[in-house]
Amino acid sequence: MxxxxxxxxxxxxxxxxxxxxxxxxxxxxxxxxxxxxxxxxxxxxxxxxxxxxxxxxxxxxxxxxxxxxxxxxxxxxxxxxxxxxxxxxxxxxxxxxxxxxxxxxxxxxxxxxxxxxxxxxxxxxxxxxxxxxxxxxxxxxxxxxxxxxxxxxxxxxxxxxxxxxxxxxxxxxxxxxLSMPPSLTGATGMDALTHAIEAYFSTDANALTDAYAIKAMELIGQYLLEAYNDGTNKKAREAMAQAQFMAGVAFSNASLGYVHAIAHQLGGRYHLPHGLCNAVLLPIVIDGLLKKDRTVRIHSIGKALRAPGSSYGLIGKIKQMNAKLNIPDALSKIGVQKEDLSDIATKALEDPCRITSPVQFNHNELVELLVKGL
Ligand SMILES: NC(=O)c1ccc[n+]([C@@H]2O[C@H](COP(=O)([O-])OP(=O)(O)OC[C@H]3O[C@@H](n4cnc5c(N)ncnc54)[C@H](O)[C@@H]3O)[C@@H](O)[C@H]2O)c1
Ligand SMILES: [Fe+2]
The missing domain is CATH 3.40.50.1970 (Rossmann fold)
Known part of the structure; x- marks a missing residue:
């Protein structure tokens, strides 16, 4: 290792x-x-x-x-x-x-x-x-x-x-x-949360990457909204800087999963901000992972984000964070077109980020997941 x-x-x-x-x-x-x-x-x-x-x-x-x-x-x-x-x-x-x-x-x-x-x-x-x-x-x-x-x-x-x-x-x-505008704070903060969660899910995760990922989630859950609502809040900015750093260390070593594999295609195709793509995709992909495998380890993520008990509590919590950051709740609302989904799925399956996902999807399953997220 x-x-x-x-x-x-x-x-x-x-x-x-x-x-x-x-x-x-x-x-x-x-x-x-x-x-x-x-x-x-x-x-x-x-x-x-x-x-x-x-x-x-x-x-x-x-x-x-x-x-x-x-x-x-x-x-x-x-x-x-x-x-x-x-x-x-x-x-x-x-x-x-x-x-x-x-x-x-x-x-x-x-x-x-x-x-x-x-x-x-x-x-x-x-x-x-x-x-x-x-x-x-x-x-x-x-x-x-x-x-x-x-x-x-x-x-x-x-x-x-x-x-x-x-x-x-x-x-x-x-x-x-301090000069980051709220939309950039929100999107990049959710990018960092996605890094921490995908690194934690990763098949290459280990005790070191888990420690960085979990602490990053805790800090993001605690400080992202504060930084979004008041960009001059130095304590929140410092906490978010450390959180995204830790999330970066976690995923640099453990790699990522399907949220990023798909987000790279949306960014490449529609020129949407990377963090925005991740934020919208995160609840959609977690739902898809859990539907295929109930044993995906999400308990500690829910705890770190102080989400209510069940797995669907975690998805609800992420959706709630997105809503508070004014991030749309569906792929169609950020301009994703239904006719592009098959090609997006094909290219996402070629993206190296998906290799470490704990659950794998075939092309049909991935298209289905994206259609549901439209
Ligand atoms: N290499 C990696 O590990 C990795 C991981 C995730 C994402 N990415 C890539 O990073 C890119 C996105 O980066 P990003 O989200 O940091 O945004 P960005 O670097 O694209 O910057 C977006 C805009 O924000 C402005 N900006 C940056 N800092 C600012 C500040 N302090 N105050 C005011 N404006 C500021 C910039 O001038 C720019 O116009 C994507 O291409 C994505 O694929 C890379
Ligand atoms: Fe990212």
């Missing part, structure tokens, strides 16, 4: 400033910053530049990150970095910036096509180190071995899963998280 996470993880109100000492210890001198236009104008960016100035780091900035980064965007960023000295990549943003950065850390060091690396443990060369400054709570991408890159031609999200992609340093700075 192996259990991995970044070696250095910085939290709190001065997390960005703490980077200075860590960067000095590494002896790095040049960086490539990957962010988006919004973040480039932020105070967080200014604080990072101040740290770079003190550490005498030369840098180049790519600020064209878009939600759900594509293969083309990875190639464009690699072109931009080509021939430039770069000791590390600093990603500033949510899951999209980190995933783009992971794609560049990987693809700037090889001539092979990106699809060579799709799946589990396909990387056999050294990739650039990553410092992931995380601004959402969250995908957990700042701690995970996953890079999710969109294939816009095939309309799917590709999952590259390898320990080589785990950032060297993760940063969750509290001040940075």
């Amino acid at each position: 192996q259990f991995n996470l970044p070696t250095i993880n910085l939290f709190g109100e001065q997390a960005i400033e703490q980077l200075l000492g860590e960067i000095r210890k590494k002896g790095w001198k040049s960086a490539f910053i990957i962010t988006d236009k919004y973040m480039r104008k932020s105070q967080t960016y200014e604080r990072i530049i101040e740290v770079f100035s003190l550490a005498k780091i030369k840098f180049k900035v790519f600020d064209k990150t878009k939600p759900d980064p594509s293969i083309d965007l990875v190639e464009e960023a690699c072109q931009y970095i080509s021939g430039v000295s770069c000791d590390f990549i600093l990603t500033l943003g949510g899951g999209s910036a980190h995933d783009l950065g992971k794609g560049v850390a990987l693809m700037s060091q090889t001539q092979e096509p990106i699809k060579t690396f799709v799946g589990v443990h396909k990387i056999h060369h050294q990739v650039l180190p990553i410092v992931a400054v995380n601004t959402t709570s969250g995908t957990g991408s700042e701690v995970t071995r996953f890079a999710i890159i969109s294939d816009t031609q095939e309309k799917v999200k590709l999952a590259i899963i390898d320990d080589a992609l785990i950032p060297a340093i993760s940063v969750n700075d509290t001040q940075t998280l």
Whole structure:
């Protein structure tokens, strides 16, 4: 068994400033910053530049990150970095910036096509180190071995899963998280809850991943609504930052299940926010798992979320959380089309995330489950 996470993880109100000492210890001198236009104008960016100035780091900035980064965007960023000295990549943003950065850390060091690396443990060369400054709570991408890159031609999200992609340093700075609008807080918080639940269900779960997953669920149950209702609540923001971090560690090591396997198809096809897809799918998939196998271990999840006794109490609790976060309760309400369901099911069955689900579905069963969730 192996259990991995970044070696250095910085939290709190001065997390960005703490980077200075860590960067000095590494002896790095040049960086490539990957962010988006919004973040480039932020105070967080200014604080990072101040740290770079003190550490005498030369840098180049790519600020064209878009939600759900594509293969083309990875190639464009690699072109931009080509021939430039770069000791590390600093990603500033949510899951999209980190995933783009992971794609560049990987693809700037090889001539092979990106699809060579799709799946589990396909990387056999050294990739650039990553410092992931995380601004959402969250995908957990700042701690995970996953890079999710969109294939816009095939309309799917590709999952590259390898320990080589785990950032060297993760940063969750509290001040940075305060500016998240409620819709982003809600969707990313439910993404984190889905990570914790799918990691706990996973056939690869173990005592270590369970500990991270259960604690993450407890904190999300306690603090997500508080952070959603008052984004300036530092205690709730810090708790959610830690919760999504733990959920990330849990799923990075135990992997995921059908919620993510399907969500990747909805994101790739309709460009819907990843967390929103997971939130809507979570009760639908848990219901499907339980209908096929009553022994799926959900008791501790219900306890962690303080849901009423029965398994259906847990589903009801998740639906209630979604309602309070203004998240729709049906796939059709987020634009999923009935005629696409068969293709979505086919592609979800090809997604590596479903391999560790405790219950497997065939194509017909998966379509049936999705029709029910429409
Ligand atoms: N690699 C992994 O382990 C992993 C896990 C789950 C999801 N993902 C991927 O992550 C992506 C989604 O990431 P995300 O949900 O973090 O959103 P995101 O990174 O796509 O960002 C969404 C929007 O929020 C804005 N934003 C980010 N932080 C902000 C802040 N603090 N204040 C105000 N605005 C802010 C961004 O500028 C952007 O416009 C998806 O592509 C998904 O597939 C990756
Ligand atoms: Fe996710």
